[in-house]
Amino acid sequence: MSGTDSASAAAAAAAALVDPHESASSSAYTANLHDPFSDEECAIVQKNIKAVEDKVQSTYQERMLTAASAAVPGAGHPVRIVAVGKTKPVRALQAAYAAGQRHFGENYVPELVAKAPLMPADTLWHMIGHLQSNKADELLKKVPSLACVETVDSVKLATVLNKAVGKAGRDKPLDVLIQVNTSGEDTKSGIFPAESPLLVELALHIKKECPLLRLKGLMTIGMPDFTSKPENFVCLQQCRKRVADAVGVAEGELELSMGMSGDFVQAVAMGSTNVRVGSTIFGARVYHHHAPAAAQPAAAVQPQQ
Numbered sequence: 657m658s659g660t661d662s663a664s665a666a667a668a669a670a671a672a673l674v675d676p677h678e679s680a681s682s683s684a685y686t687a688n689l690h691d692p693f694s695d696e697e698c699a700i701v702q703k704n705i706k707a708v709e710d711k712v713q714s715t716y717q718e719r720m721l722t723a724a725s726a727a728v729p730g731a732g733h734p735v736r737i738v739a740v741g742k743t744k745p746v747r748a749l750q751a752a753y754a755a756g757q758r759h760f761g762e763n764y765v766p767e768l769v770a771k772a773p774l775m776p777a778d779t780l781w782h783m784i785g786h787l788q789s790n791k792a793d794e795l796l797k798k799v800p801s802l803a804c805v806e807t808v809d810s811v812k813l814a815t816v817l818n819k820a821v822g823k824a825g826r827d828k829p830l831d832v833l834i835q836v837n838t839s840g841e842d843t844k845s846g847i848f849p850a851e852s853p854l855l856v857e858l859a860l861h862i863k864k865e866c867p868l869l870r871l872k873g874l875m876t877i878g879m880p881d882f883t884s885k886p887e888n889f890v891c892l893q894q895c896r897k898r899v900a901d902a903v904g905v906a907e908g909e910l911e912l913s914m915g916m917s918g919d920f921v922q923a924v925a926m927g928s929t930n931v932r933v934g935s936t937i938f939g940a941r942v943y944h945h946h947a948p949a950a951a952q953p954a955a956a957v958q959p960q961q
């Protein structure tokens with residue numbers, strides 16, 4: 657190993673100590689929370705939010721105009737923007753909040769429970785990462801303004817979440833989405849394959865057996881590298897039809913959470929009601945290691961056109 661290699665290996669080892677996704681215990685989570693984030697960066701975040709809102713709005717307007725001919729169910733459902741602040745300091749999220757943003761997404765329970773008390777009480781949190789059943793109680797207790805768990809992928813998780821809502825004494829049911837694997841490619845454990853009869857089974861279970869959960873719709877990440885193809889969005893629409901028929905609601909009543917920084921415009925055009933946008937608002941994420949290729953950082957926060 658050359659001198660440079662061992663120096664960078666040492667740097668990587670040091671960085672690993674603060675990697676949020678390697679931290680073992682939720683009470684110990686402090687990584688990134690109070691990283692510096694300048695006034696200039698805050699202003700850029702606010703500008704980026706405006707730009708994303710404008711693009712979502714104009715695409716939504718076009719969708720409404722073509723909805724009749726395209727017959728996209730739910731085309732008239734407004735589109736929610738979930739600002740995904742994972743790995744970003746609380747100051748960045750506060751800048752977004754100050755610009756009027758209320759829905760925020762995190763994919764890691766320790767990071768979400770650490771950030772929630774540092775944000776205003778009316779911040780609406782979306783859990784968008786894989787949720788282990790044994791984290792449900794903590795999530796519900798520590799995040800009273802949890803708005804949605806977008807990643808329900810098993811009967812067991814639904815049952816546990818339903819109980820956790822009761823134990824936490826929430827005054828309203830918890831919205832949930834069923835996460836669907838729309839790529840057909842091997843993905844991490846627990847993500848639901850689109851063709852599986854379990855999809856309808858899970859939807860019926862939530863409807864019939866989980867009175868404290870409200871089945872709001874379906875969610876997809878797309879491909880394993882977090883990009884999406886139009887086929888993924890079409891697949892999620894088809895899954896919604898199956899679920900809507902099975903549980904006896906109109907298709908348009910079920911939401912579609914699809915679209916991220918790289919493809920939210922396309923997703924809205926294809927009927928998304930919930931886009932999850934991270935790096936386009938907050939800038940590229942810096943992971944210290946094990947970063948998936950698509951999530952590799954480019955540079956600091958950049959203005960969006």
Ligand SMILES: *Cc1c(COP(=O)(O)O)cnc(C)c1O
Binds near residue numbers: 933
């Ligand atoms: C990180 C993440 C996003 C946001 O990704 P960007 O490409 O930065 O917009 C959306 N959805 C999920 C599930 C994520 O984990």
